[in-house]
Amino acid sequence: MAQVTRTPLADQAADLLLERIRSGEWALGEKLPGETTLAPQLGVGRSTLREAIRQLAGRGVLASRQGSGVFITALDVSEDxxxxxxxxxxxxxxxxxxxxxxxxxxxxxxxxxxxxxxxxxxxxxxxxxxxxxxxxxxxxxxxxxxxxxxxxxxxxxxxxxxxxxxxxxxxxxxxxxxxxxxxxxxxxxxxxxxxxxxxxxxxxxxxxxxxxxxxxxxxxxx
Missing domain, CATH: 1.20.120.530 (GntR ligand-binding domain-like)
Structure with missing residues (x-):
């Protein structure tokens, strides 16, 4: 599985995560795996993963629900x-x-x-x-x-x-x-x-x- 190989790590993690979302790995509305599972898959620490998730949340792709986890809210980002x-x-x-x-x-x-x-x-x-x-x-x-x-x-x-x-x-x-x-x-x-x-x-x-x-x-x- 592809891992981050260059900095900035959070940006690269966000790109890799977005690629997996675009590929259909998770359905719209589905919950992402937990940090302890997803961070090693992307080759980053949990704090870097959280920043990547914040980036994608800001672009409308993910939504964090307190106490429930992170969910897919769009399968791609709108172009700037x-x-x-x-x-x-x-x-x-x-x-x-x-x-x-x-x-x-x-x-x-x-x-x-x-x-x-x-x-x-x-x-x-x-x-x-x-x-x-x-x-x-x-x-x-x-x-x-x-x-x-x-x-x-x-x-x-x-x-x-x-x-x-x-x-x-x-x-x-x-x-x-x-x-x-x-x-x-x-x-x-x-x-x-x-x-x-x-x-x-x-x-x-x-x-x-x-x-x-x-x-x-x-x-x-x-």
């Missing part, structure tokens, strides 16, 4: 969010934007404050100034859309938007290089219309304009 996003194609990223930003635009129309209006106006104006260089245009465009998400006053939506901003930037730059045109007056007017719907507290129009804009991006690549 940043890894998922790096693998996502442009269309997938745009579809994620549709899900987040359409709802955010609707909420922003209902909840925006005078400070939010000022931030959105400023971001819209800045966006109009960057029409010649792709990276700068993408950064200004992202800042505009983030201002709208922030105006929704929903921290989870904002965290989601911020979490995939690096992949969003990469995808949008790639998309604009494919399209070779960006920053034209009509596009700026569409963004202005979205901002106006939010300023007018028209939630339905804000959601519709946000969705229509992003759908057009997606459809241009399909």
């Amino acid at each position: 969010w940043d890894i998922v996003l790096r693998r996502a194609g442009i269309i997938s990223v745009i579809e994620a934007r549709i899900a987040i930003e359409t709802e955010a635009a609707s909420l922003a129309a209902a909840r925006r404050t005078p400070a939010d209006v000022s931030s959105i106006r400023k971001a819209l104006s800045a966006r109009a100034e960057y029409r010649d260089e792709i990276e700068s245009h993408v950064d200004a465009d992202t800042a505009f859309h983030r201002a709208i998400v922030a105006a929704a006053h929903n921290p989870i939506l904002l965290d989601l938007f911020d979490s995939f901003t690096p992949r969003l930037r990469e995808a949008m730059i790639e998309m604009l290089r494919i399209r070779k045109t960006f920053g034209h007056a009509t596009d700026q007017d569409l963004h202005g219309g979205l901002a106006d719907a939010i300023f007018d507290r028209d939630a339905a129009a804000a959601a519709q304009r946000s969705r229509a804009h992003l759908m057009s991006l997606r459809d241009s690549l399909a």
Whole structure:
């Protein structure tokens, strides 16, 4: 049976234990063998095994139940969010934007404050100034859309938007290089219309304009 051969021991023990879980050695919900059995199998001490178990518990694979033992709660770990996003194609990223930003635009129309209006106006104006260089245009465009998400006053939506901003930037730059045109007056007017719907507290129009804009991006690549 494979044993740990290099440090850090806890990380290696966690990897070996995860391999055995993935292989189906234990069923979902099954209890792991006790420390005195499992530690020698992995070639580590009991304290190292406990740290490995803590690592896998933190990743959602194991759960320690006081007085009962350690149980299998998942047969694999979910991939880190940043890894998922790096693998996502442009269309997938745009579809994620549709899900987040359409709802955010609707909420922003209902909840925006005078400070939010000022931030959105400023971001819209800045966006109009960057029409010649792709990276700068993408950064200004992202800042505009983030201002709208922030105006929704929903921290989870904002965290989601911020979490995939690096992949969003990469995808949008790639998309604009494919399209070779960006920053034209009509596009700026569409963004202005979205901002106006939010300023007018028209939630339905804000959601519709946000969705229509992003759908057009997606459809241009399909």
